[in-house]
Amino acid sequence: MIAARTLRRGLKAGTLLLALTTAVGCAGRQDPPSAAAATPVPTPTPGPAQVMSLHLPIEDYMLTPEQTARRGWVHGRIVEDCMKKYGLDFPVGSKPVASAADSVMYRRYGVTDPASVATWGYHLPRAKSSAVTDSAALKPSAAEQTVMFARNAERRPVTTYRGRKLPEGGCEGAAARRLGTGVGSGSGSGSDGIVAATKSDSFARSLADPRVRKVVARWSACMRTHGFDEPNPMEAGAKLPSVQRAEPDRTEIGEARADVGCKESANLVGVWFAVESEYQNAAITGRPNEFRAARAERDAEISRITRLAHAYGA
Secondary structure (H helix, E strand, C coil): CCCCCCCCCCCHHHHHHHHHHHHHHHHHCCCCCCHHHCCCCCCCCCCHHHHHHCCCHHHHHCCCHHHHHHHHHHHHHHHHHHHHCCCCCCCCCCCCCCCHHHCCCCCECECCCHHHHHHHCCCCCCCCCCCCCCHHHHCCCHHHHHHHHCECCCCCECCEECCEECCCCHHHHHHHHHHCCCCCCCCCCHHHHHHHHHHHHHHHHHHHCHHHHHHHHHHHHHHHHCCCCCCCCCCCCCCCHHHHCCCCCHHHHHHHHHHHHHHHHHCHHHHHHHHHHHHHHHHHHHCHHHHHHHHHHHHHHHHHHHHHHHHCCC
């Protein structure tokens, strides 16, 4: 699966900062919960018509895409206010905008949306009017980075900027503390670590499961009938030259459309979803106290996000 990464200043500033925090937090991730701890009732296999509305069991312990967008926006607004205290302008968008890519199920098993691939192939969709922005213009200045992260150009910690004391971890650290960043996001911190571990472990286990391997083989055989030799749906289209470019070509779109069609005919997403759901349900059933704690932390974070968003007028 090919992800076109576009770094946007403004609304995306808060999301970028959260991603950097998450990357650090993952270092303390918990060991994955064992799916052998409980034996859940097998999950019914949904049909191809249901794939766009599926939600994995682990999502009951996570923020929704809308809540994730609101958290990123609030985080950015807190950073923006903090930066202004040091005479720096780092604007954030006027309101949060949810992205389909924030969903756990978004391309989890490869491309699945026929309307999207008909235009974008394996590329991530974006607004047609969006121009490719100069990355140099998006990169924070040295001064902005110092105040944002309390680190100098050599990445060494600093405590002041132009004689004024910086918050620990810079403005980004101050925002993270105020929001309690990490809880509910699957980032691996606190009780939320069990959510991240389960989400990762269930995918790995399901990928190795004979039922998933069988349906992947059916999908691959279907792809060969269309002239595409693709053994792995997660890597389909990766070797196409166009995936390295800004726009897909007709060859890429043709393969992506065949990919989605073969997933539908094999019911790859339905089978894989059902198998992965079984592993997640087993983990959740096997460690009820830890998952109750994770849900409570998620709910507390939602309350903080809502309160702060209202304070900022969203």
